[in-house]
Amino acid sequence: MAQPSKEIHSFSKGSPTPVLIVGAGPAGFMAGATLSLYGIPLRIIDKRPSPIQRGHASGLQPRTAEIFHSLGLPHELARYSNKMTETSFWFRENGELKRSKHSPEKDIFNPTNYPHVNIMHQGHTERIFVEDLSSRGVEVERPVEFVGFETSEHEEFPLNVRLKNLVSAMVEEVPVKHVLGCDGGRSTVRKSLKIESSVHQTSDSWAVAEVFAATNFLDARRRKYEGKGSELTNDKTVIGILTDRAKSLLHPFKIEIKEVESVRMYHIAQRIADCFCDVDDRVFILGDACHAHSPKAGRGMNVRMNDAYDLTWKLALTLRGRAKPSLLQTYQTERQYTTR
């Protein structure tokens, strides 16, 4: 496991904060980057001791690349990512492996200046945000946990949030104007608001493994291997099954798994929160905290960052008095729709 980052040292006490972002994943980082670009003072906390180093979500879609551009980060994207311009489809006929077509990663219905998917693991994506936030004086405070909040009579900062420093076990009370719950699928912010979710679950077991593999397969950078099966019981079995599956799919090409970064098993499910904010438009949930998709087609991270961008430009304008607070209500209308 990675060592705790030095970011813990930026933990500061008690002063009122316009926006508190809970969770430094794709949604939290995007929220922080957008708000700080608008000059909105904020704090961002995460209970993990250090950022993700590598792995997890890897495909940044064209619309997300456009957002990076609007935040002034296109060069960083180009520096770390590999551009995937097309996907190859393969099939087996009479025992022979054949490539049926190349399909461009271009959305003909939504023209874009970025007709490709940027392939870059989540460690790099988060590093870009850490550097960007740091350039504007914002550091992620780690390991700090959001515990809960109460409302107060204070006109300007009506939420009293409790944060626990997981090293010192000290609990800090912070008056804030807004809380953005970007704290993932098991969101404590969502639970504090007592928001229920509708879940559509299948009985299929799926597995995703992130591996370093040596292969002579022609389209190694243009394909994803997916494994499926009810016999998925533990990491070792999963890797065995996925390796056998990849070998038989690719034969006569070869593939050898050199290192396993992570293995994840899950049931395919779609979950959507009944509501994305409290009645006063003070506390919002974003990203996996408010909706989850099947990981197929790599929508997770992109949709999460798009949630954050959608909410935070609106929040920035309302905090600066340039838009009516009712603008914030369009966040739920627009983002709930993306899960359907």
Ligand SMILES: Cc1cc2nc3c(=O)[nH]c(=O)nc-3n(C[C@H](O)[C@H](O)[C@H](O)COP(=O)(O)OP(=O)(O)OC[C@H]3O[C@@H](n4cnc5c(N)ncnc54)[C@H](O)[C@@H]3O)c2cc1C
């Ligand atoms: C192996 C794997 C592969 C994936 N591949 C893809 C892909 O190819 N493409 C894609 O788009 N998506 C992919 N995803 C999905 C994607 O990673 C998630 O959808 C995305 O990370 C969700 O972002 P988020 O910011 O909403 O939540 P998270 O990334 O879950 O971040 C939540 C953060 O909140 C913190 N937190 C939680 N509770 C608290 C608390 N009480 N106090 C303080 N901090 C808290 C957590 O420590 C965490 O850092 C993949 C996921 C995995 C695991």
